[in-house]
Amino acid sequence: MRDQSLQLIMSQKVLLNSKEVTIILHRLACQLIEKHLDFSNTILVGIQPRGVFLAERLKQILENEYQVPEISLGYLDITFFRDDFRRTEKPLEANKTQINFIVEDKKVIFIDDVLFTGRSIRSALTAIQSFGRPSEIELLVLIDRRFSRHLPIQPDYRGRQVDAINGEKVIVSWQENDGEDVVHLVTN
Numbered sequence: 001m002r003d004q005s006l007q008l009i010m011s012q013k014v015l016l017n018s019k020e021v022t023i024i025l026h027r028l029a030c031q032l033i034e035k036h037l038d039f040s041n042t043i044l045v046g047i048q049p050r051g052v053f054l055a056e057r058l059k060q061i062l063e064n065e066y067q068v069p070e071i072s073l074g075y076l077d078i079t080f081f082r083d084d085f086r087r088t089e090k091p092l093e094a095n096k097t098q099i100n101f102i103v104e105d106k107k108v109i110f111i112d113d114v115l116f117t118g119r120s121i122r123s124a125l126t127a128i129q130s131f132g133r134p135s136e137i138e139l140l141v142l143i144d145r146r147f148s149r150h151l152p153i154q155p156d157y158r159g160r161q162v163d164a165i166n167g168e169k170v171i172v173s174w175q176e177n178d179g180e181d182v183v184h185l186v187t188n
Contacts, residue, residue, distance in 0.1 A: 016183040024159040048095035051112035053174040074099035078123035104132030115141040118153035
């Protein structure tokens with residue numbers, strides 16, 4: 001049993017510790033302020049499930065530490081907009097979409113934890129149309145896995161670029177959900 005635990009630990013590498021995650025979140029918040037300054041026409045949309053934690057944290061930093069007033073935040077479920085949702089053996093469980101504002105002619109910032117193939121973002125682009133036609137859409141991710149794209153999608157804001165091969169996974173843990181802020185690179 002101990003050998004299995006050791007093997008699991010050895011196959012995990014810390015990409016970002018809690019302090020580094022905090023620094024990156026503040027940098028991303030500052031980049032958003034530089035670009036948008038006035039958020040009255042800008043909406044943050046966390047992509048369910050894992051982008052929600054990042055979106056909530058950024059909203060909190062923007063409002064509490066940078067005194068940006070009244071930021072609109074929504075959650076977008078893309079489960080049934082994915083092009084692969086019928087290809088799995090187990091039934092998918094949808095998350096909750098919560099967008100309680102008008103998207104029409106607004107600047108939308110999609111927020112997700114990891115950009116991998118780009119398929120989730122393609123799905124989000126389709127799903128958001130149910131709520132209106134934004135004037136523009138940007139993408140903010142904590143981790144950008146370069147060289148893994150299936151679609152020509154790139155982030156406008158990125159916390160860190162990671163060169164990971166397909167057998168490796170990037171796992172983002174959040175204090176609110178997992179007990180700590182940390183990003184691991186896990187090798188199968």
